[in-house]
Every structure is written in C-alpha cells, then in structure tokens.
Amino acid sequence: MEPTVRHGADLGFIPVVVRDACGAGHPEAAERSLANIAFVGDAVLTDVATLTTTMA
Structure with a gap:
C-alpha cells in the first residue's frame, strides 16, 4: 500500500x-506503513464511516 x-x-x-478498508498480511507492518504515510503527509487518511458520511 505504501509504495x-x-x-x-x-x-x-x-x-x-481508507484505513479500515485496507487488507494486510501482517497487521503490525500495516500499522507501520499507515504511520509512515501519516508522517509524510502526502495522503488523506480516513475510515469508512467518515468517508461515507462525507460523501452522503
């Protein structure tokens, strides 16, 4: 996901x-990847509930 x-x-x-819509083989690695994405700041991180509310 990160690349x-x-x-x-x-x-x-x-x-x-969409954090809770991403699949990962290793949960800890997925969390590190999401943390790196958040740290760099090049992407918008959200969850399904927030996204569907925003799009409604």
Whole structure:
C-alpha cells in the first residue's frame, strides 16, 4: 500500500487511504506503513464511516 500511495503522490495525485478498508498480511507492518504515510503527509487518511458520511 505504501509504495502505491507514494507513487500516486509523486505523480501529483492526493491519495485517499481508507484505513479500515485496507487488507494486510501482517497487521503490525500495516500499522507501520499507515504511520509512515501519516508522517509524510502526502495522503488523506480516513475510515469508512467518515468517508461515507462525507460523501452522503
């Protein structure tokens, strides 16, 4: 997930990562990846409930 988000940001997109809609084989690695994405600040991090409320 993290390389895809970074690549999208490098191409000028603002990636939206829906935390609870991402799959991961290793939960701790997924949390580290999400923490790195949040730290860099190139993407919007949200959850399903917030996204669906915002889009309604």
